[in-house]
Structure formats: C-alpha cells, structure tokens
Amino acid sequence: MERIKITQHTSLGAFWFAGWLFSIGYLHLNFWMGLLGLFVWPYFIGVHLAPPLS
Template sequence: MNGRSDRTYNLEVFGGTFWMAAWLFTVGYLGLSVWEAILALIAWPYFLGVHFR
C-alpha cells in the first residue's frame, strides 16, 4: 500500500438534506403560512426577493 486511502464519499446525499434544512429555515424566518410554504417549494427565490426588497 502506498498510504493513500481509496475511500470515496458521495456528497449527493447531503445536497437534498441541506436544501430541505435551508427551505425549512426560510419558511420559519419569513413567517410563511402553510399555503405560502407549499408554494415556496416552487417559488423559493420569489419569497426571498419580496422579503428583502
């Protein structure tokens, strides 16, 4: 062996988890209602833009 590790890590799993955590944070931070939160799944940037305008 040359002392080098041949392990590989799949980071794709963390992408979805990070996105979901960020989405939940946004829903809580902006104080969206249930229906706005569902709509925010599609139009997330819109709600952030309106809030920070």
C-alpha cells in the first residue's frame, strides 16, 4: 500500500497576504486600487523573481 504525503504551505500564503496588506498601506491605496493590486501584485513579484529567458 502506498503512502500519501500531504504538505501544507500556509506560511507562504500568509507571507503573500502580509505583503499585499503592506503594499496597500504603504502606497495609501483606496479600496478599488487595493483590490486591483490583489491581482497585479503577484504578477510583478513573479516577473521580478523569474529567471531570465536567455
């Protein structure tokens, strides 16, 4: 019988959420800009941390 290992990455999600809240507060964004930042912020973090294409 195979064993199934379940891994939770809640600390990474909490770090992302804390960074998102910090960004909203630091930039003094209103509600709608903060909501937009919910979708845009992870994209820019991903682009920044991705390895170069060439």
